[in-house]
Amino acid sequence: MADHNDQNLTPSDLLLAETQSWNQLYFFIEHVTLKCALQLGIPNAITKHGKPMTLSKLMSSLSISPSKYPYFHRLTRILVRYGLLILQKHEDNNVDDGDDSKGYYSLAPTDRYIMKDGPWNSMEDQDSFFFKAWNCLGDWFRNEDPSKFYTAYGDLFWTKLSRDTSSGNWFHANMARDSRSFMNVLIGNEFKDVFKGLTSLVDVGGGTGTVAMAITKKFPDMKCIVLDLPPIVANLQGSENLEFVAGDMFQKIPAANAVLLKSILHDWNDEEFVKILKNCKDAITRSGKVIIIDMVMENPELDDEAFQAQLFIDMLMMVFLGSKERNKKEWEKLFFDAGFTSYKIILTLGLRSVIELYP
Ligand SMILES: C[S@@+](CC[C@H](N)C(=O)[O-])C[C@H]1O[C@@H](n2cnc3c(N)ncnc32)[C@H](O)[C@@H]1O
Numbered sequence: 001m002a003d004h005n006d007q008n009l010t011p012s013d014l015l016l017a018e019t020q021s022w023n024q025l026y027f028f029i030e031h032v033t034l035k036c037a038l039q040l041g042i043p044n045a046i047t048k049h050g051k052p053m054t055l056s057k058l059m060s061s062l063s064i065s066p067s068k069y070p071y072f073h074r075l076t077r078i079l080v081r082y083g084l085l086i087l088q089k090h091e092d093n094n095v096d097d098g099d100d101s102k103g104y105y106s107l108a109p110t111d112r113y114i115m116k117d118g119p120w121n122s123m124e125d126q127d128s129f130f131f132k133a134w135n136c137l138g139d140w141f142r143n144e145d146p147s148k149f150y151t152a153y154g155d156l157f158w159t160k161l162s163r164d165t166s167s168g169n170w171f172h173a174n175m176a177r178d179s180r181s182f183m184n185v186l187i188g189n190e191f192k193d194v195f196k197g198l199t200s201l202v203d204v205g206g207g208t209g210t211v212a213m214a215i216t217k218k219f220p221d222m223k224c225i226v227l228d229l230p231p232i233v234a235n236l237q238g239s240e241n242l243e244f245v246a247g248d249m250f251q252k253i254p255a256a257n258a259v260l261l262k263s264i265l266h267d268w269n270d271e272e273f274v275k276i277l278k279n280c281k282d283a284i285t286r287s288g289k290v291i292i293i294d295m296v297m298e299n300p301e302l303d304d305e306a307f308q309a310q311l312f313i314d315m316l317m318m319v320f321l322g323s324k325e326r327n328k329k330e331w332e333k334l335f336f337d338a339g340f341t342s343y344k345i346i347l348t349l350g351l352r353s354v355i356e357l358y359p
């Protein structure tokens with residue numbers, strides 16, 4: 001007697017469902033093996049070697065015993081499957097499986113990003129901080145806490161970062177990496193028009209100033225202010241056209257031609273979002289603008305892989321901040337709720353879009 005759940009599934013449906021459920025259940029193994037690769041130092045070893053490496057060479061450079069060969073090649077096999085490594089087959093293709101002359105391993109282009117500016121290379125040193133918030137996510141759906149992070153730590157994310165120096169430094173180093181990478185793309189191509197003609201700009205929640213430094217380097221005549229919380233900017237040194245100001249964007253934003261909000265508005269719920277934008281509107285001149293760098297969900301320009309990445313970041317916002325990524329309609333509603341009259345999505349660069357908002 002077929003179980004009532006299976007009665008509508010054909011044998012091939014059942015086998016497909018089995019494959020799908022194994023992939024869903026063990027999806028975390030991609031994460032575990034990627035972290036293992038970083039923990040062992042595989043990307044750095046290949047980078048340092050300067051050219052593709054055989055497995056034996058890679059293992060000896062990592063001081064891994066040859067006795068582990070039968071296991072290590074299975075780790076690199078799955079890393080090739082995920083696209084972290086590239087295996088260049090040996091010309092003589094009929095080598096034994098697992099034989100060292102099987103081929104040479106090199107880093108995939110994405111891996112070079114991961115090592116230089118990606119999110120991964122900092123995860124190790126804050127493993128517990130980052131992953132503790134994700135554990136037992138279901139608990140949060142049964143409590144009234146503002147975020148799962150709050151359930152885990154009894155503190156809001158920004159409060160915890162300002163109290164815990166090592167986590168705060170780790171987080172802001174991550175943001176600086178992200179900003180360096182994004183600004184290289186933004187200012188390095190013809191879209192620098194976003195900042196063209198501005199004589200002053202406030203980078204609200206500008207952190208340790210990576211974005212502001214990139215802008216003032218490219219536009220030396222512009223006066224830039226970085227507004228952030230006191231613990232973040234307390235010991236930061238400005239320059240002739242860059243000033244760090246300690247403050248609260250929910251209270252007041254210094255006056256300027258334009259205000260920049262990169263990875264800010266997705267941190268906050270709709271009410272807080274509107275409050276920040278209203279303070280931005282009070283800060284800019286009538287001919288000024290607000291420049292937003294953030295994700296626009298369900299963006300038709302993005303492929304499925306980018307959409308999945310956006311879903312992951314949306315979960316990150318939900319878990320760490322109780323906030324969200326927004327689609328175009330959601331952005332637009334809040335822009336008008338904050339009293340702005342028009343906006344323009346200037347361009348989409350990777351997962352993020354640059355939006356200009358006019359008073
Ligand atoms: C996700 S980070 C983005 C940092 C930077 N804009 C970037 O993209 O690299 C959010 C920033 O908002 C700052 N922040 C949080 N609450 C704030 C507040 N009430 N007033 C000003 N800045 C705040 C945090 O300290 C942090 O630097």
Ligand SMILES: O=c1cc(-c2ccc(O)c(O)c2)oc2c(O)c(O)ccc12
Nearest residue numbers: 118119120130174178263264266267320
């Ligand atoms: O805990 C994290 C939190 C965030 C994060 C929080 C608020 C934002 O507005 C944002 O843009 C990113 O980003 C991370 C990251 O980028 C990493 O690589 C590793 C950990 C984190």
